[in-house]
Every structure is written in C-alpha cells, then in structure tokens.
Amino acid sequence: MLYKEIEKALKNVIIIDNKNIVESGWVKKIDLLKNNEIRIYLSLSNPAMHIKNKLIKEINRSIKNQNILDTIRIKIEIKSETEIKPGIKNIIAVASGKGGVGKSTVATNIAVSLVKMGFYVGLLDADIYGPSIPLMFNIKEESVNLQQHKNGILNPITSYGVKIISIGFFSKYGQAIVWRGPMVTKVLRQFMYETNWGELDFLIVDLPPGTGDIHLSLLQEFSLFKLKGIVIVSTSQKIALSDVNRSVGMFRIQSIYVPILGIIENMSYVLSKKTKEKYYFFGKNGVKDFSKEMNLFFLGEIPMLQTIREYSDLGIPIVLENKEIRNLFINITKNIIKQIK
Numbered sequence: 576m577l578y579k580e581i582e583k584a585l586k587n588v589i590i591i592d593n594k595n596i597v598e599s600g601w602v603k604k605i606d607l608l609k610n611n612e613i614r615i616y617l618s619l620s621n622p623a624m625h626i627k628n629k630l631i632k633e634i635n636r637s638i639k640n641q642n643i644l645d646t647i648r649i650k651i652e653i654k655s656e657t658e659i660k661p662g663i664k665n666i667i668a669v670a671s672g673k674g675g676v677g678k679s680t681v682a683t684n685i686a687v688s689l690v691k692m693g694f695y696v697g698l699l700d701a702d703i704y705g706p707s708i709p710l711m712f713n714i715k716e717e718s719v720n721l722q723q724h725k726n727g728i729l730n731p732i733t734s735y736g737v738k739i740i741s742i743g744f745f746s747k748y749g750q751a752i753v754w755r756g757p758m759v760t761k762v763l764r765q766f767m768y769e770t771n772w773g774e775l776d777f778l779i780v781d782l783p784p785g786t787g788d789i790h791l792s793l794l795q796e797f798s799l800f801k802l803k804g805i806v807i808v809s810t811s812q813k814i815a816l817s818d819v820n821r822s823v824g825m826f827r828i829q830s831i832y833v834p835i836l837g838i839i840e841n842m843s844y845v846l847s848k849k850t851k852e853k854y855y856f857f858g859k860n861g862v863k864d865f866s867k868e869m870n871l872f873f874l875g876e877i878p879m880l881q882t883i884r885e886y887s888d889l890g891i892p893i894v895l896e897n898k899e900i901r902n903l904f905i906n907i908t909k910n911i912i913k914q915i916k
C-alpha cells in the first residue's frame with residue numbers, strides 16, 4: 576500500500592518531455608525499511624548539483640502531497656550513470672575557431688592513427704553544423720541502421736577499426752540540422768552515455784567550430800567524465816587565429832576550465848612538385864607564433880595536399896594511403912598522448 580503511494584508520488588514528478596521520473600527509468604529501486612524510512616534510488620546520466628537538489632525537493636514535496644505519514648524519513652540516493660559506465664579511458668575533443676580549417680579531417684586521421692597504434696578507439700561527431708565524419712569514413716546513408724537495444728542503448732558503426740556515432744546519422748543527406756540547443760545537448764548526452772562504446776582507450780570528439788552554447792554545455796557534460804583535454808586545429812590565417820583566440824579564452828574560463836593539449840597547424844604549406852619549394856598559402860609560422868604567445872604546445876603541422884582532399888572525398892582516411900602523411904599524423908598523435916600523461 577505504502578509502496579504504491581510512494582510510486583504514485585514519484586509519478587507526479589515530471590521531468591523534460593512531460594515524462595515522469597518513473598516512466599523515464601530514473602527510479603531504480605524503492606526500499607521500505609523497518610525503521611519508518613523510505614529509500615529511493617535514482618540513476619541519472621547528468622546528475623549536476625542543481626538538478627539533484629531540485630529533484631530531491633520535488634520528490635519530497637510530492638510525497639508530502641500524498642499525505643503519507645509525516646513520521647516517515649525519506650532518503651534519496653542519486654547515482655550518476657557515468658559511474659556505471661567505466662569503459663572509456665580517455666576523451667579528447669578536437670576543436671577549431673573557424674569552420675573549414677580541417678578539424679574533421681584531423682579528428683578522423685588521429686582516430687585511425689590511434690587504431691594503427693593498437694588502441695581501441697571511438698569517434699563522436701558532435702559537429703551539428705557540418706557532420707562530415709560519415710563521409711570521411713565512407714559510411715553510406717543506407718548502411719546506417721542504428722540498432723537500438725531494448726534499453727535504448729545505441730550501437731555505434733565501425734569503420735576502419737573506429738567505432739563511430741555521428742549527429743549526421745540522424746539527418747538525411749542534404750538536410751540541415753535545425754535543432755535548438757537543448758535538443759542538441761540531449762542527443763549528444765545520449766551519444767555519450769547511452770551508446771554501446773564497450774572498452775575504449777580513446778574517444779575522440781569532433782566539436783562544432785567556434786564558441787557557443789553547445790560548446791559550453793558539451794564541455795560541462797564531458798568534464799564530468801574523462802575529458803583529458805582539447806586539441807585545437809587552425810590554419811595560420813589571421814582570421815582563423817583570431818577565432819582560435821576566442822576559443823582558447825572559452826576553454827580557459829575558470830568555471831569550465833579544460834586543459835588544452837596543444838594546437839595543430841593544418842594546411843601549413845603547399846609543396847611545389849617541381850621545385851620542392853614550400854609556399855605558405857595562409858602565412859608562415861602564424862600558428863607557431865600564436866602557440867608561443869598563448870603558451871600552447873605546438874603538436875605539429877600538416878601540409879595542404881590535393882591527395883588529402885581527394886581521399887577525404889572518397890571516404891578513405893589519408894593515413895591509410897600515404898606514408899609521409901601517416902608519419903606526420905603518428906607523430907602528432909604521439910605528442911597528444913605525451914601531453915595527456
């Protein structure tokens with residue numbers, strides 16, 4: 576009887592999407608103890624302090640409204656689902672100030688380099704403005720059949736040894752993703768906590784370019800977990816670096832502080848086939864100088880090569896095809912690992 580009343584009270588606690596906490600599966604157990612104590616166990620994917628406090632208040636209020644004996648003591652335990660999922664050892668986010676500087680190309684090739692080095696790797700494409708990871712891994716729309724387990728857990732798709740989940744899997748080719756911030760955060764949270772990642776040494780997160788709401792909530796979300804730091808990609812162009820400057824400022828805000836593991840200069844030069852001379856299309860040493868000025872570790876440089884663009888369009892990570900570029904990426908990846916330790 577008492578149990579039913581408690582359950583009814585919990586069903587009156589509504590969370591997002593008009594679902595109550597029982598329906599949403601947050602309530603894991605209700606224990607009625609002999610000493611007039613009720614213990615309620617909840618499990619949440621994102622038990623931020625203010626959410627916890629609000630829930631406890633709401634539950635207490637709802638139980639009181641049921642006119643259940645005042646003498647009853649209520650204890651509410653809220654556990655983080657993240658504590659229950661220990662499979663991911665390191666999370667690294669790849670960021671850029673400006674779009675189009677090669678962030679996804681770099682994220683792709685770092686992920687595949689890590690596989691080549693013998694690690695278990697996942698890649699979470701959080702770039703809602705241009706989810707290009709499916710194209711870069713040649714994952715065709717028709718092959719995306721994200722089987723969901725009964726408990727709502729998503730299975731990632733594996734390509735070139737990397738387990739991938741992308742926001743692009745949820746939109747048709749050519750269709751813009753016009754979700755509002757809270758929707759995006761919700762989906763990304765699901766990618767993080769409710770995806771069958773298994774055991775991973777590294778989860779690479781391809782962030783959207785720039786700075787914004789989504790970045791803030793993502794970083795807060797990931798920092799609850801095992802976010803080891805940020806890798807920034809930029810060209811040496813002034814506009815790109817001024818945007819990176821803003822991003823660095825955001826990562827260094829005290830309330831969301833995330834370590835920056837270093838910066839990579841992409842498309843640093845074009846090599847003349849004939850003369851073997853280097854042409855600094857976006858300017859020479861821009862990223863190197865910036866890294867010194869901002870006290871950032873310079874992780875390495877990648878030239879601008881037609882083959883990088885061509886293989887990327889074919890959906891084949893360049894590190895699998897070109898030995899020189901592979902060596903560059905392996906060195907950059909080793910530098911990133913060193914920065915984590």
Ligand SMILES: Nc1ncnc2c1ncn2[C@@H]1O[C@H](COP(=O)(O)OP(=O)(O)OP(=O)(O)O)[C@@H](O)[C@H]1O
Nearest residue numbers: 674675676677678679680705878879880883884887
């Ligand atoms: N080093 C390079 N040499 C030649 N082409 C490159 C290089 N790096 C990236 N590209 C090409 O530049 C284009 C943009 O790259 P990419 O999609 O990785 O950028 P991005 O920063 O992730 O963009 P967005 O932020 O808009 O998603 C792609 O066509 C890619 O193949």
